[in-house]
Every structure is written in structure tokens, then in C-alpha cells.
Amino acid sequence: MRKRMRTDLRLRYDEDLALVRGTAGWLAVLGLAAALLLFPLYAPGYLLFTAVLAATHVIVAVGLTLLTGYTGQISLGHAAFVAIGAYTTGVLGRGVPALPGLAGGLPWWVTWPLAGLVAAGFGALVGLPALRLTGPYLTIATLGFGIAVNQVLTNWEALSGGRMGLPIPRATLGLGGLSPDRQLAYLALGTAALLVWVAVNLARSHVGRAFVAIRDSDIAAEVMGVHLTRYKTLAFALSAFYAGVGGALFAQALRHIEPQMFTLFESIYYFAMVVVGGLATIPGAVIGAVVLTLVPQWLTAAREWQPVVYGAAIILMMAVEPQGLYGRWLRIRAYLKTWPL
């Protein structure tokens, strides 16, 4: 049983509570923080865009793993929440002439949280059928929701600009000395870091434990006093909130959105990120999102092969390492820590 040996022994309760443990942990966190702070200053332009894209994917994937990995509710409609977030920022940022207070358009620090909240509202709505449906039926319901949102956006031209798309006003931090792209990179990485931190904390709290309990057995969870209606709806709303904020950031990165960017394929890609990184771990979702953002960038020469690569990666991951990349890393770490044993 060497493989399963616990290597991070915790002797006291406050050690168990600590978010970051040990010198190595703190060094890693500091190193990551420094990298995130310095990267937007010095990175070349094309990497900046990749970083912003990776940040949006990280946000969406972390939200999805809270729902699918932790709560066990499969969603194949996540691109719809991303779209809702993107269009919320787009429409509010452009301004709504019909409403007196909104004619001029709102700044990003108002529209981004609103994007998350509107998406969360829809998430709670999708969560309602989830109270009765399990397994494949829920998958189909979310799939249908995703397609329906895409269809509505394509056809409701007054809202979405139809197939022509919707231009997005530029968001800046208001720092004069930095180019807008670098400011956006700071904004993106900062938002992603904040939301990941929230997710990590949430997953360790009573909310996270309730999610896991529902995943493992909803009846047992209910018996233990987990309010199923409340927590399932919360999981959907929370996950959709992440997707909505991710969508706002995505819209900002591309500065132009159209319904074709939020199809079933995008939903599957988000799913792939979560699976490749490792289900039900926040670091796994982050790793999966970053890896699956970088791989297509390296593969630009063979763009049409991107779906094949994604698909093959998913199948291979399920066959070889169902715990995902992060699970593999944990095993390597455990092996090294216990090494010559």
C-alpha cells in the first residue's frame, strides 16, 4: 500500500485548517504570486493574450469543477453561462438607450459582477430541474439549455447583434503608464487568482463538504441534514457565477462577441479541461485549463486537428489516469517524499 501512504501528516488541528502548509507551500505561493505580478509587465504581446484566455478558462473550469467534480452534477451547457456573462457585459457596457440610467454604458467593475450575477440567476433556474433529475437526464437537460441559449442569441438580434456580433468597449485599470493589453492581463490574472482562492476556501468549508456529500449519495446527505434543494441550487448558481465572470473576461479579451463562440463544442472543451486536470480538485481544474489553453496555441500550424487532440486527450486521460494531471502529480510527489521506501 505504499502508493496510498499519507505523506502530509497533520498533527494539530490548526495545521489542518491552514490554507498553506510548510515552507515549501509558502515558497510555492510566493513564487506564484511573484510570477503573476511580473508576467504582465514583461511578457510579449501574444503571450499576454494567451494569459488572458487562460485566465478565463481557469475561471470557468474552476466553476465547472465545483459543480461537476464536487457536487456531481454534470453540465454540458456551460458555454451558455459563459455566453450570458459575455452578453451581459456587452450590452450593459454598450449602454441601453431605453433605460434612463443605463444609456451611457457601465464601467467594467460594475458589469463584471453583474455578468456573474445574471449568469448565477440562470444557473439557479437550470438547477431547478436538477432537483428531480439525476445522471443522464440532467446531462440532457443542461445540453438542451446550452443549445437553447445559443439559438436565442443567434436569433434575437436586437440583444446580441445576431451573427454580426457585438463590440465590447475596452476595460482598463486606469493606470496611465501601462498599455491597455498589460492592464487587461493584470485584471484577468487578478480576477482568476481571487476566484480560485475563493473556490479553494469554499471547497474546504461546510458548503464544500455538503457538495461532496450530495455527490457521493444525495439520500445520505439529506439524512445527515444537508438541505438538498438549497445546496444543489447553490452549486448551480455558484458555478454559473464563475462561468459568467469568465464570460465577461472572455468578451473583454476578444473585444467582439458573437453567438458562434458559445456552442456545444465550447461546453465540451470546458468539460475536457476539468477532466484532463483532474475532477474534483481546484488545482486540477486550473492545470487542465492552462494546459488545454496552451496546447492549441502550440498547434496553430494544424488548427483543424484541435478537436482531435482534445478528444484524444480526454479518452486517453480516462483510460490511463482518471485522476487527471493533478492526481498524477500528487502520486509523483508522494513517491518522491517517501523515496527510498
Add this chain to the structure above:
Amino acid sequence: MPDVNQAAQLLVGGLAAGTLYALVALGIVLLYRASRVLNFAHGDLATAATFVAFTLMAGGWGFPLASAAALAAAGMFAAGVYLVVLRPAREATLLGRIVVTLGLALVLNGLTTAVWGAETKVFPFPLSDTRVYRLGGVVVSQLSLGLMGAGLVLVAALYLVVQHTRAGLAMRAVAQHMEAAQALGIPARRILAFTWGLAGALGAAAGILTAPATLLDPAMMLDPFLKGFAGAVLGGMDSLPGAVLGGLCLGVLEALFAGYVSVKFKTTFAFLVIVLTLMLRPEGLLGREVRRRA
């Protein structure tokens, strides 16, 4: 007061579309019943098979021969997929199996695009879309008639296979209770591979019947696949007659919606049907899957 002829016209159009949905739904339900796998690669396999038929015809094969070859190829490929990819993953969770078929869908779609290109092609079909017959006040194209006829033949053939052959009996036994069937000496692995092959061939047939109406391109089956899915849910995921009924109902409802309410939101309507079915009667019209919780 709505015109009777118009209603009949919509009904015929809806039945033609519904036949396609029913064929797709049959493939999905066949697999779901047998192994509780939602096959998200069903549509993409159908598209790939249609491209195979297209290439064979371009190489001088006749339509019947090329279609038969494409059906056989799709069936063998699907059976192979089961044996190579899904059989090893049979212990995986529901999520794991869904993920695998999603991955397969991406791979197939990507390969189709890479091999045949993304531009649309005209699929040569022996029946014409423009030659029409008048039955009373209703206009029916040769293509829709052929489509409905082919659908009827395929459904009848599937009925015979499932209800009146030993293999069909074994299929039903495996679908009902895998362990019991195995204990009685039914080779579940081979029967499941056969089921996959049958579903793959049905999908290929649906693809070949869809192509003349929509033009051939790698995303061709996405819409019929999703509608077939909707039809399967409407009819009941574990009922073969339900799949046919659900597909036909969806086609007709959709055509009526398009005719009387809005053409634009036709597809949205189909998914509204899914969500409503799942909320009001999750087991579908003819389904009997026991629900764990009310």
C-alpha cells in the same frame, strides 16, 4: 381559421423530418437501453459514414452499393469502438463514460474535417428534392416520400431483428439484466458489440438520408442528432417504440411551431420540449425506467 391544406402540408413536412429524428433516436435508445451509455458520438459517426458513402460514389460506386458499404463500415466501426474504448471503461462512472463518448465525438468530428475539409458538398442522391407529387391539396417531394419510406423499412427491419431473432432476444435479455443474461450463457460482450454495430449502422442510414436535404459538411448531423436526442427523451430513453414515437412527435410539433409561431425559434422550441418533458414526465411518453426519487 387555419387552412386545412396548410396544416396537412406542415404535418407531412414534420413527418419527414420526424422520420430522421426517429432514426437517430433509435440509435441512441438502442445503446442507452443496452448499456446505459449516452452516445454523444452518434451524430459524428453518422456524418463520417455519410462522407464514406460520398467518397465511394465519387469513385464510381452506385448509390445502393455505396450506402450499404457505408452502413457496414459504420456498424463495424461502432462495434470496434465498443470493444476497444468502452468495454475497458465499463467500470467507469456515468460521468466517465459520458466523457469518453464526448471525446470520441470530438475525435470523429475533427478527423472528418481534416480528411474531407469543412466546405459543404452536394450529396448525390437518387431521389429529387424538386420533383413533387400532389396528393389532394398537399405537395410532397419525391425526397420526403423516399425518406419516409426508407425510415419505415428501417424501423420494420429493426423491429424484426430485435423481436424475432435469437440475437434480438439476447439483446433484450442483456438490456434487461446483464448479470442474469450472462449467467444464462449469453455472451454479453459480443451482444453489446452487436448492439453498437446496429446502432452505428442506423446512424449511418440517418446520415445518408439527411445529407440530400442539408448538404454534406462535418457539422451536418449536429442538429438532427440533438433533435434525435430530444425525440428519445420525449419518447422515453429506454423504449424503442418510444424513440420512434418521440422522434415523429418532435418533427410534427416542430413543423407546426415553425408554421404557426416562429421559424426562427424552431430549434429553441425542440429544447423547450426536452426541458418540459424532463420536468413533467422524466421517463418520457413510453419509457418505464424506474425513478429513484419522485
